[in-house]
Amino acid sequence: MSLVLGAIADDFTGATDLANNLVRAGMRCVQLIGVPDHELDLGDIDGDVDAVVVALKSRSCPVDDAVADSLAALEWLQARGARQIFFKYCSTFDSTDAGNIGPVADGLLEQLGGGQTVMVPAFPANGRSVYQGHLFVGDRLLNDSGMQHHPLNPMTDADLVRVLGRQTPHPVGLAARPILAQGGGATRAHLDTLAADGVRHVICDSLDEQDLEVIAEAVVDYPLVTGGSGLGQALPAQYRRRGWLAEVSQPGRLAPAAGSALVLSGSCSRATLGQVAAFLQQRPGFALDPLQLAEGEAHLDAALAFAREQLAAGGPVLVYASADPERVKAAQQALGVARAGELVEQALGQLAQTLVGEGVGRLVVAGGESSGAVVSALGISQLRIGGQIDPGVPWTQAPLPGREAPLSLALKSGNFGGEDFFTRAFTVLDELTGEGAA
Ligand code: ADP
Secondary structure, three states: OOOOEEEEEOOHHHHHHHHHHHHHOOOOEEEEEOOOOOOOOHHHOOOOOOEEEEEOOOOOOOHHHHHHHHHHHHHHHHHOOOOEEEEEOOOOOOOEOOEOHHHHHHHHHHHOOOOOEEEEOOEHHHOEEEEOOEEEEOOEEHHHOOHHHOOOOOOOOOEHHHHHHOOOOOOEEEEOHHHHOOOHHHHHHHHHHHHHOOOOEEEEOEOOHHHHHHHHHHHOOOOEEEEOHHHHHHHHHHHHHHOOOOOOOOOOOOOOOOOEEEEEEOOOOHHHHHHHHHHHOOOOEEEOOHHHHOOOOHHHHHHHHHHHHHHHOOOOEEEEOOOOHHHHHHHHHHHOHHHHHHHHHHHHHHHHHHHHHOOEEEEEEEOHHHHHHHHHHOOOOEEEEEEEEEOOEEEEEEOOOOOOOOEEEEEEOOOOOOOOHHHHHHHHHHHHHOOOOO
16 A cells, blocks of 8 residues: 655644545545654554645744654655655745745755645635735735734735745746636646746645645646645545545544543633533533642642543543633733643643543543643554544544554644534544444
């Protein structure tokens, strides 16, 4: 067996977002966390796999590290026969003049033998579109969308040809909407003309799904494509047309789920606060307080005792640090921002480790950083991607050493999901793993 698509994502939730779209478009997909172990082979992964998405933390790290990790991931994916490589970054093109999008794309392209690649950040379904090379978030230009204030990579210029031009020594070109409107053949001819002029990177306009389909048709033979998860949804149809990918009736099917149900929430985003409140109206929950966590073990022990009792009674149970902005601010003023966050993340990691060890088999985690802490406490390095609960959030499964059934895991970044997410997630899991699952 060899891979159709090998993807390298510059952060964890971005990787899941892409993987989710690949599954929705008909690929069986596994997400690997960090540069894959060279001992790991596709045969070691349970079930068939068409696409592997490697989740790195390379969005805001020093550029040399980002390039080195991306090349190491590429080496693993190439050795497993990936026909096309996809470098995934954020649909808001999160980067600085130092990188990391340009240098990583250059490094990957060189390793793949040169040539040209496309840059397709747009995700029209989420309001990210590109016109004449300018990135819009909804009806605002990128530099007027709030992204100009981003703490790590403020985006102060919406002209992506110019933005990328500052990150690479190579010429940057544009495939604009009027070309795309003429279809895949004309777009490919335009890309070829640019390539003959030595243009390595081509920023592609895209206003809607149809534009993404045209781009996918034009670039399906490229060794490297780059962009957001929108392009990921358009490529599998082209792979099928090429005969690389079989029709799979249930790409998001998961193994039967077993074990009790737990929700851990460390997100204080508005959507999560609503989800916590909605859950507490129906089911029990325990509020973790960073100030009490700082005083010693007793608070965490109380959370554990509460969770055990409720799980024994049938679950699902919620343990949450999620709090409104005033309470978060109070904890941060008393403990410092970093320490307050660390205490919560450590507690969530310990709870996950202990309770999964005692039989939890279905786990929902809310919060991007919180998910990272839980996944690392559990020592998880691979996730089979299942069907979607809400846009951008799939159920996943990870093998557990010494346990027959895998751990079913839903990792939700802060602002994702409907209000009933914490209860409905478990109903969706039953549908995904039961008879006739999609
Ligand atoms: P989101 O995806 O909503 O941004 P994250 O988990 O990425 O959620 O980030 C939330 C951060 O806030 C984490 O570092 C978490 O530990 C921290 N946190 C959670 N609850 C509290 C709290 N009550 N007080 C202070 N910090 C908190």
